[in-house]
Amino acid sequence: MRKHTSPYRNQKPGSSLIRVLYQPEQQQTRNNSNEKKRNNFSPIRFILNSRHNSFEYNTTKQPQIKQSIISTLNRKHFQLQYIIGIGGFGRVWKVIYKQQYYAMKEMSKALVIYKRSVASVINELRLLQNLNHSFIVNAVAAFQDKQNIYLILDYLQGGDLRYHLGRNRRFNEEQTKFFICCVIVGLEYLHQHRIIHRDLKPENLVLDSKGYVRITDLGVAKQLDTFQIDTSGTPGYMAPEVMCGLEHGIPADYYSLGVIAYELMYGKRPYYGQNRKEIRDAILSKQVQIKQKLEGWSLDAIDFINKLIQRKPSHRLTDVKNHPWIRDYPWDKLNNKAIQAPYVPLNNDNFDVTQIQYEDQENQLIINQTSFLISQNQNVFDEYYYEKEQKRRSSLNRSFLIK
Numbered sequence: 001m002r003k004h005t006s007p008y009r010n011q012k013p014g015s016s017l018i019r020v021l022y023q024p025e026q027q028q029t030r031n032n033s034n035e036k037k038r039n040n041f042s043p044i045r046f047i048l049n050s051r052h053n054s055f056e057y058n059t060t061k062q063p064q065i066k067q068s069i070i071s072t073l074n075r076k077h078f079q080l081q082y083i084i085g086i087g088g089f090g091r092v093w094k095v096i097y098k099q100q101y102y103a104m105k106e107m108s109k110a111l112v113i114y115k116r117s118v119a120s121v122i123n124e125l126r127l128l129q130n131l132n133h134s135f136i137v138n139a140v141a142a143f144q145d146k147q148n149i150y151l152i153l154d155y156l157q158g159g160d161l162r163y164h165l166g167r168n169r170r171f172n173e174e175q176t177k178f179f180i181c182c183v184i185v186g187l188e189y190l191h192q193h194r195i196i197h198r199d200l201k202p203e204n205l206v207l208d209s210k211g212y213v214r215i216t217d218l219g220v221a222k223q224l225d226t227f228q229i230d231t232s233g234t235p236g237y238m239a240p241e242v243m244c245g246l247e248h249g250i251p252a253d254y255y256s257l258g259v260i261a262y263e264l265m266y267g268k269r270p271y272y273g274q275n276r277k278e279i280r281d282a283i284l285s286k287q288v289q290i291k292q293k294l295e296g297w298s299l300d301a302i303d304f305i306n307k308l309i310q311r312k313p314s315h316r317l318t319d320v321k322n323h324p325w326i327r328d329y330p331w332d333k334l335n336n337k338a339i340q341a342p343y344v345p346l347n348n349d350n351f352d353v354t355q356i357q358y359e360d361q362e363n364q365l366i367i368n369q370t371s372f373l374i375s376q377n378q379n380v381f382d383e384y385y386y387e388k389e390q391k392r393r394s395s396l397n398r399s400f401l402i403k
Contacts (some may be wrong), residue, residue: 289308
């Protein structure tokens with residue numbers, strides 16, 4: 001990313017948006033400089049810390065995952081079916097174990113280190129070990145070998161919402177309301193556990209075979225009791241306060257929810273740009289509002305979205321269930337999954353094979369160039385083991401047990 005000056009230089013004095021959202025230029029420049037280094041990072045030019053001769057990862061800042069037994073669970077215990085997706089660190093497989101389907105995230109240690117994301121993958125497992133809900137994608141087990149770390153998750157064959165947006169372009173009000181209410185239930189659970197997701201987007205919302213939506217990917221999620229000033233998330237869905245490196249909390253998740261609702265309605269995001277700078281400048285230059293009633297949509301729906309995409313957190317809707325658009329929604333039936341979903345995926349795996357092949361080739365190229373990193377940094381993954389605690393006997397009973 002190119003180093004740039006503040007987009008507010010030509011703003012009139014006293015702009016309320018600048019006072020609330022603008023991060024001091026010195027801090028912005030420093031963040032952008034760091035981001036430029038990350039974006040221009042090349043596997044060939046990767047240099048380990050010269051003093052310690054290892055990748056820098058401070059494990060003391062992260063709570064340790066407790067381990068009680070030695071794991072014998074490994075990749076060979078799973079019958080691999082085929083690749084159903086490509087994540088930031090490798091492949092996602094549909095697998096069978098004990099006659100049950102699971103999703104297996106196979107994450108290259110080299111890619112995780114190369115992308116400086118050790119803390120992220122450890123953080124996701126640390127959070128998932130304490131969560132279990134029907135509107136999030138739950139973790140079942142985690143283990144590792146010399147080359148990869150593996151996360152076993154609930155398998156959902158419906159595909160992510162990005163895939164369905166690509167096929168349908170947009171959705172009607174009934175379908176959108178159902179999707180949004182599913183996400184609200186999942187968010188409510190996370191927020192009750194004092195977790196903010198921070199990366200809500202269609203790619204991280206997955207449909208099951210009946211059309212119900214679950215939240216996935218807690219890689220950049222954080223506990224609310226920690227001071228949040230970093231800019232983790234996806235441009236276009238990140239709240240303005242997150243993009244500006246300001247302290248943020250639950251309202252940031254609801255901004256992302258509003259962007260998703262807007263996209264389901266219009267087939268595009270309210271703010272668009274070719275890169276992070278253009279998106280940020282678009283968000284901070286003016287407040288987008290839906291001003292005209294869209295055919296087939298109620299005024300309450302429009303008001304709901306408008307109140308979620310407010311740039312100032314203090315102006316943003318957070319008491320979402322009390323908004324007229326969804327106040328009378330049958331929440332109990334939704335929680336019990338007793339509602340017929342207005343949009344049901346086709347009865348097969350829903351994913352884009354062409355996109356998977358392209359992204360897989362990109363990842364493999366980087367893995368081949370960075371494999372030397374693994375032997376020097378195995379210790380940073382020492383705590384990556386997990387087995388979901390169950391009242392019934394677990395079918396995955398040979399991995400590390402979390403107490």
